[in-house]
Amino acid sequence: MEDSTKVQIYGIGQVKTPYGPVPALLLEDNRERVLVVIIGNFEASSIAAALQGFKFPAPNTHDFMMNVLKELNATIKRGEVYGLQENRFLAKLVLDVSGEEIEIEGRPSDVIALTVRAGVNIYVAEKVMKETSVKKSTLMKGTEKNENLE
Secondary structure: OOOEEEEEEEEEEEEEEOOEEEEEEEEEOOOOEEEEEEOOHHHHHHHHHHHHOOOOOOOOHHHHHHHHHHHOOEEEEEEEEEEEEOOEEEEEEEEEEOOEEEEEEEOHHHHHHHHHHHOOOEEEEHHHHHHHOEEHHHHHHHHHHHHHHO
8 A cells, every 4th residue: 555645535426428427436635636436326326325324225235245244254444546457447445354454356436335334444546646636626617617508
């Protein structure tokens, strides 16, 4: 986790694409840089539910995974977005299993959905933030323009 910055979820929004609007997760660091991560509808709903403390009547996939980890005495230590590959973010979940740190690759949306449920920190590699983040002020200006157009 060398040269990483802690981020928090700034929000979940919609991004216009040639295929229509898609959900995007916005991660912000303490320098007001925002990383926009395109995610699926299910993952967006799952993350939003976890942020609001909503419990589904039956566990969804992320809740089920948390139950599995609990039964195996595995604890989530943190989530990391550590790289880029072909315009795709690379992420991993860092677990503590019987005192041993284990890293498991996953989609950023799944890693983040689990870290939110575990109440642990999310980190993004500084290199990724430098290459792909936007300033919060720039993002907000773009939002204002879009609101005026619609």
